[in-house]
Amino acid sequence: MNNEYRPYTLIAELTYRCPLRCPYCSNPLGSAGYGNEIDTDTWLRVFQEAEALGVVQLNLTGGEPLLRDDLERLIERASRLELYTNLITSGIPLTFERLSRFAALGLNGVQVSVQSSRPTESDRIAGALCFYQKLEVMQWVGSLELPLTMNVVLHRDNIDEIGELIALAERVSADRLELANAQYLGWALKNRVALLPTREQVETARTIAANAREQLRGTMEVIFVTPDYYSVHPKSCMDGWGRRFIVVNPEGFALPCHLAHTLPGLRFDNVTKRHLADIWHHSDGFNQFRGDGWLPDVCRTCDRHSKDFGGCRCQAFHVTGNAGATDPACSLSPDHGFIDSARSQASQSAGMPILFEYRTGRGFAQR
C-alpha cells in the first residue's frame, strides 16, 4: 500500500454556524457553503470510510461543532472506530454535564480558542461576551483529565500579549499552546490591513515563545506558527495537497483543505454521492496538485519543493489569480512584491487603530 498519499487526519467541519464573529474566521466568505448540513448518518458513514482509508485522528470542528446536537453520537462512533478524537471549539455553548458525557463516550482531547488574554479585548475580537465562559470550559477540561490545547490566533492587536497568553495557558494547565498567526485567506485577507502585525512584533513574539518552549518543555508544548508573510519560504500547507488530510465540509464536500472549494475550475465530490476512498484516490480535485507534474518552474527547479510542495494553493490563487502558481509567500515567487507591500503597509500603519469587519452570516447569535 502506497503511503505517500495516505490521510492520517479527517477534519470534520460539522457546521459553519458559530456564535462568535472573529474577523479572521476561516469559514468561506459570504454565503458560499452555508447550505444544508449533512446528517448524522452520513457523518457516521464518513467516519467509517475514513478509518478504512487509514485515518487515525479526527478533528471535530466548524464553525462551532457544539451547535450540532448529534455530537454525542458522533463521538461515540469515532471512539468505537478507535479514532483519536479531538474537539476543536470556542467552548460556547457548553455545560459541564455535556462535556462530561463527551469524555465518557471516549473524547480524547479538547482544543479551546481564546481571542486574547484580556477579557474585554477577547470579547471585542470574538464579537460576543464569552471570555469567562472559555476560562470555565478550560477548567472543566482539566477537571475531566482531558488533554487541553489552548489556541490563539495572533494578529497585530494581540501579538504583543504573548507573555500574558503563555501565563494564561499555564494557569489553565494546558498541555499545548498553539500560537498561530492568522492565515491571510478568506475573512483574514479581507481584514488584512487591520490584522497583519509588523516584523518587529512578530520577531519579539517569536523570541518570547521560543524561550517559553524551552522552559516548559515536557510540561506544556508551545507551538508558534509564523505568519507566511514574514517567512522566507512558504509553509508546506496541509503537508501537501491531498497527502495527509481530508476535510469534509458541512455540506459533505471532501476537500484537501478547508478552502479548496473556493478555488475556481476545480471539481470536488460530495460524500453523499461517492465513497470517500474513491474521492481520495481518483477524484480530479484531489489529484489536481499531487506529484510534480503541476509545479511551476520556480518550484520545479528548487530543491525545496519536496518539503513545501509549492506552498498554499489558496494563497497563490487569492494573490495571483492562479491557483497553480508558486505561493507568493515564497521569496522566489515572481509575485512576492504583493507580500512586500503588505508588510510595508503594516509597518506604516503600526499603532494606528483600524476597525475590522466582523464576519457575518447565519450565525448562532443572529438566529
Added chain:
Amino acid sequence: MANGMTGNIARPQLSPKVRLRFDRRTGRYLLLYPETGLELSRTATEIAHLCTGERTVDEIALYLAQIHSETSLVEITRDVRSFLKTLAGRGLVQGFK
C-alpha cells in the same frame, strides 16, 4: 541528568492522553496524542508497551535484553533512555525526566 542512575530507577508510564494503536496499513504501532502522532519502530513499540508505571527503566531494559539476546544490555538501555527522552520532551510519559 548528571548521574545516569537517577533516570534508571524511574518508573515511566505513558501519559493518559496517549493511545497506542496498531496500524493495519504498515503493521506498525502508532502512538497517538492530541491532533498528531508518532509511527513507532519495533523497538519503540516494545518499550512503549512496557511503560506501565510498574517497571523501572533498568527493568524495562533487562526485559528487552532477554528477548533480544543479539543486542547488548548497554545498547538497549541507551535506546530505552533515548526513546523515553523523546516522549518526555513532548509530555507523553510520566515518571521520567
